[in-house]
Amino acid sequence: MRQIILDTETTGLRVEDGNRILEIAAVEMISRKLSPPENHFHRYINPERDSEEGALRIHGLTTEFLSAYPVFADIVDEFLEFIRGAELIIHNAPFDVGFLNAELRRLGRGTIHDYVAGIIDTLAEAKELFPGKRNNLDALCDRYEIDRSNRVLHGALIDCELLSEVYLAMTRGQDSLAIDLGLSDEDEAGGPGAHGRRHQGSLRVIAPSTEELAEHVAYLDQLDRALKGTCLWRQLEPANESAA
Known part of the structure; x- marks a missing residue:
């Protein structure tokens, strides 16, 4: 399965106030293994407006710095092709999806759901696992003993890398039995002859x-x-x- 850990940074918290995306990162993971960095997607974007003061303190990306980068319309095709058909993993998905959909609507490109197989919200999953506790990315890194010492400011790419570790820790033990037994994709899907291969002979127990x-x-x-x-x-x- 191809999954994409995705994060954005924005000019402000409310998309309703006309805030825009200024950074996108998407880290590829296939069968729960991260792809090499050259297979990831990371772009700074000129949002064509200033960041709100509170947001600027979080990400530190100034209007002057971002003015040298392309606008969203210039990177949209590359971005959509990268995520096409994958399952997205996002922390607090409604926030990022809301901003992505606003950008796509401006270009008449539908919604993010038109391009992906599904979306997992790790914040919602963390709230089910740890009800009543702090479940932001920092708190989850601390809970799972994941090193976040390099995270001085919020950045989409480093947040994706941290979230990938959090997601794997949260879902550890949920791998399919087929992976544990070393079965092929055909076996797991019930392909031709799979039933016979699964049940042939007695099960060998190794202490x-x-x-x-x-x-x-x-x-x-x-x-x-x-x-x-x-x-x-x-x-x-x-x-x-x-x-x-």
Whole structure:
């Protein structure tokens, strides 16, 4: 599956006030593996207006700096081709989608949903995982022990890179069984002969090594720290041991 972690920086918080996009970054991930940097998309954009004071303090991109860059209309085709058919991963998706749709409407290009397979809002997912807690990108990086020391100002590209790590940490363990078993795409999709290959012979059980057991314990410790409590696996451990 091709996924795109996407972020924008804007001249202000409200698209209704005529604020515009001034930076877009889109980081490609295929089958939960980040593509090399040369396969990512990152553009500064001349928004044709000044940034609001509060927004300027966040991103630090001045009108003078941005005046040397193309306007959105000049990069729209390249951008839409890059994201076409992918699933977008965005933190607080309604914000970025609202600004992207406003830019596309100005050019008569429909909406972002016309070009992508779907959109995942990691803020909404984080709120389900950690209700009542702070779930902005900084808080999630701290919760998952992701280094954000290079993030002095908000920037679309570095925010995408951090969000990619947050997303992989949030969704760890949700990989398909086919990946774990090393099945091909045909097997996973139920292609010809897949059923027979899955069930041929008896299942070979390999006991974990001491090193693997230690890694498992370390992973559970990480989950406990992120949850600030006891993860479900450890709550079920007594039942698992008694059933053994």
